[in-house]
Amino acid sequence: MELLEAMNVIEDQSWLEAPSETIAGAVSKVLTRPTGGPTRLDDFLNGVWLGHPLHPMLTDIPIGAWTVTLALDGLEMITGRPDFSTGADTALGAGILGAVAAALTGAAQWQYTVGRQRRLGLTHALLNVVALGLYGASLACRLNRKRGAGRVTALIGYGFVLVSGYIGGDLVFGQRLGVTHIPEQELPETWQPALADDELHEGDLKRATIANVPVLLVRQHDQVYALAEVCAHLGGPLSEGTLGECSVTCPWHGSRFRLDDGAILNGPTTFPQPVYETRVRDGMIEVRPSNPQPLP
Numbered sequence: 001m002e003l004l005e006a007m008n009v010i011e012d013q014s015w016l017e018a019p020s021e022t023i024a025g026a027v028s029k030v031l032t033r034p035t036g037g038p039t040r041l042d043d044f045l046n047g048v049w050l051g052h053p054l055h056p057m058l059t060d061i062p063i064g065a066w067t068v069t070l071a072l073d074g075l076e077m078i079t080g081r082p083d084f085s086t087g088a089d090t091a092l093g094a095g096i097l098g099a100v101a102a103a104l105t106g107a108a109q110w111q112y113t114v115g116r117q118r119r120l121g122l123t124h125a126l127l128n129v130v131a132l133g134l135y136g137a138s139l140a141c142r143l144n145r146k147r148g149a150g151r152v153t154a155l156i157g158y159g160f161v162l163v164s165g166y167i168g169g170d171l172v173f174g175q176r177l178g179v180t181h182i183p184e185q186e187l188p189e190t191w192q193p194a195l196a197d198d199e200l201h202e203g204d205l206k207r208a209t210i211a212n213v214p215v216l217l218v219r220q221h222d223q224v225y226a227l228a229e230v231c232a233h234l235g236g237p238l239s240e241g242t243l244g245e246c247s248v249t250c251p252w253h254g255s256r257f258r259l260d261d262g263a264i265l266n267g268p269t270t271f272p273q274p275v276y277e278t279r280v281r282d283g284m285i286e287v288r289p290s291n292p293q294p295l296p
């Protein structure tokens with residue numbers, strides 16, 4: 001079976017839906033406020049402070065450390081020299097610590113997924129739990145001087161890590177988890193009509209489509225703001241969100257953006273929202289990119 005076919009089989013396992021819902025609900029209970037919206041811990045684990053999802057960075061720790069364990073275990077076996085054992089065991093322990101951190105950040109990111117993303121994410125997590133268990137057992141064997149059993153257990157664990165890593169890569173590159181969901185199309189550089197001025201009232205959030213680019217128009221304190229309408233986090237419709245004081249909150253998972261510069265006021269998104277310049281001419285609200293390039 002080809003890898004792509006195998007991924008499709010996993011994605012189609014609808015029986016994973018029920019456990020996914022239960023686990024995601026439990027994670028959300030811990031990481032989101034009872035009134036809705038993420039807690040500071042949720043923002044931290046998602047990497048809002050870093051401007052980049054934290055999970056993919058932390059996954060490098062167990063994968064790298066356990067690769068070192070594999071290499072040193074191999075050298076110990078080939079050479080028969082026991083002096084590789086300290087390095088192998090230390091790397092194994094570091095990998096376990098890194099795997100726990102990666103699991104926490106991964107759960108924070110995964111709780112916001114739905115459908116195929118969620119099923120694939122759960123499979124990825126289960127494989128990692130098995131790998132973590134195997135590496136824990138390997139460490140116990142090593143501490144009890146059963147190095148042969150410890151090496152075999154670690155080798156099996158490495159197999160689970162590789163499969164899980166492949167699925168993790170597909171979640172990012174295939175399912176677009178952890179990447180910006182801002183559409184690729186860009187506004188023309190020149191002023192574009194967006195909406196009649198008298199159709200946007202104080203406190204309104206309205207969606208306009210300009211050259212196939214969805215734009216959010218907002219009027220607050222008689223000032224007109226324009227931002228990308230599709231939420232960078234997972235594509236939520238900001239025009240259906242909530243207006244706050246100089247901010248808009250996404251209706252899907254509560255990311256909050258400043259109206260004037262699109263900066264993140266709270267996550268889970270790690271990507272700011274693009275903003276556009278606005279003006280009113282002849283009764284029309286017009287929009288163009290901020291800092292447009294001079295026309296040739």
Ligand code: FES
Pocket residue numbers: 112231232233234235236250251252253254255267268269
């Ligand atoms: S889609 Fe998740 S916060 Fe907007």
